[in-house]
Amino acid sequence: MKKYLMVRSPEALITESKIGYGWKHINFSEHENTKSLIKEIIDKNGSIGRMKNQVINFFSLKEEDIVLVPVRKSVIIAKVLGGKFYECDFRSGHGANQIMVEYFKKDGKVIKIPRSRLKQNLESRLKLRTTIADLSKFAPEIDELLKNINIYGDFNITDVFQEKIENSIIAFKNELLKSLRKGNTRLKAGGRGLEELVQELLEIQGYSQVDILAKQNGIGKSDVDIQAVSENNPFLKDLLVQVKHHDGITGKKAIDQLITYEKEEAIDAYKWVITTGNISDDTKNYAEKHQISIMEGDEFVDWIYTNLDKLKISTKESLGIIEVPKLSWL
Structure with a gap:
């Protein structure tokens, strides 16, 4: 088959x-x-x-x-x-x-x-x-x-026009990622604003309860920023998320914080590290070995872009996003 x-x-x-x-x-x-x-x-x-x-x-x-x-x-x-x-x-x-x-x-x-x-x-x-x-x-x-x-021979797509659209999207995503990394937004400082953005995106995905946890909620170096559960959709698995606001490389510390988190709710939950930065191949392999998923900066802005129409107006204002039509002559 x-x-x-x-x-x-x-x-x-x-x-x-x-x-x-x-x-x-x-x-x-x-x-x-x-x-x-x-x-x-x-x-x-x-x-x-x-x-x-x-x-x-x-x-x-x-x-x-x-x-x-x-x-x-x-x-x-x-x-x-x-x-x-x-x-x-x-x-x-x-x-x-x-x-x-x-x-x-x-x-x-x-x-x-x-x-x-x-x-x-x-x-x-x-x-x-x-x-x-x-x-x-x-x-x-x-x-x-x-x-x-x-x-x-295709799916009725005007190739040239589609290419112009894609180039505009790429430019937008690059500027958004640059702004997030440099802190050139009006999100709350200290990482809280980025956590609230991830919280909103998870709620859009269908999670019924998304909580931003208190700092240093684990034992020792273990820590989780966000816990997400869905009581209404059996296809959405519980998540434990570490959110990192970095302009550069996110290291193994974020992975270790999730590895050592041993509370009861961590047993069946998927673990994620979401960062505005980049992650080295060595750290990616380390995360994969411990069954921890990774979302780097470019993937994060992809996620934001995919859900632009569902984000709160106040969130888009904080990110500096405006949505107006743009003419693109062929």
């Missing part, structure tokens, strides 16, 4: 006709089946936890399977060709374990489908903060997209 997956693959691999996944310290291509792969991960990592299904889904991709790769506010589609590769020195995100694919193109350029053109449920599914997700239930809609691409 054909598999349909969302894979948050590094964009750097698009030009190489590949998709990539993390686990930099494990060479997937050395394994013939998922059983031996899972065993090596557990032997080296101590556990695999909630990532088991993601690992199995990625490893099991075969020829003719379909992959959707989210990029900014669009999605690109690829057909799996097969063949696994391992690039231990890959430095453009989590993509050391790679699979050859064929991206759907027009005139030599990868076709980007705006997420706004997708049906609501599929668009919402692509917003999940997970690296790999099963899209089998959306197979009919994805097949319809592929039918349009195969018949008309």
Whole structure:
């Protein structure tokens, strides 16, 4: 049966006709089946936890399977060709374990489908903060997209106009990230304003209770800034979040604060470090080993941009965001 997956693959691999996944310290291509792969991960990592299904889904991709790769506010589609590769020195995100694919193109350029053109449920599914997700239930809609691409050569997108839009979006995100890092906003000082921004974004995502916890709420160096739970949506997992307002590198301290947090609510919760800064490959590997997810500055502004229409007016004012139409002549 054909598999349909969302894979948050590094964009750097698009030009190489590949998709990539993390686990930099494990060479997937050395394994013939998922059983031996899972065993090596557990032997080296101590556990695999909630990532088991993601690992199995990625490893099991075969020829003719379909992959959707989210990029900014669009999605690109690829057909799996097969063949696994391992690039231990890959430095453009989590993509050391790679699979050859064929991206759907027009005139030599990868076709980007705006997420706004997708049906609501599929668009919402692509917003999940997970690296790999099963899209089998959306197979009919994805097949319809592929039918349009195969018949008309694209998805009725005016490429030049779309490129202008994307360039404007990129410029906006770069300016927003720069302002956040330099403190050139009217968010509350001392990191509180950034925590309140993350709190609002999580509430938009559907979390019914998002609490900013008191400082130094753990024992010793352990600490959590935000706890989020959802009583109404079983697909939203409880979160414990460390929020860092950094202009530069966020180090392992943020990871350690979550690792050592041992209160009862931490047992089944997903742990995240959200920072306006960057995180080194070494720290990313350290976080991955301890099953802690990371959102760096560029991903954070992506999250803000995706939810601009839902943010409070006062929040947008604090960020310095105004929304007015802009003419762009072709």
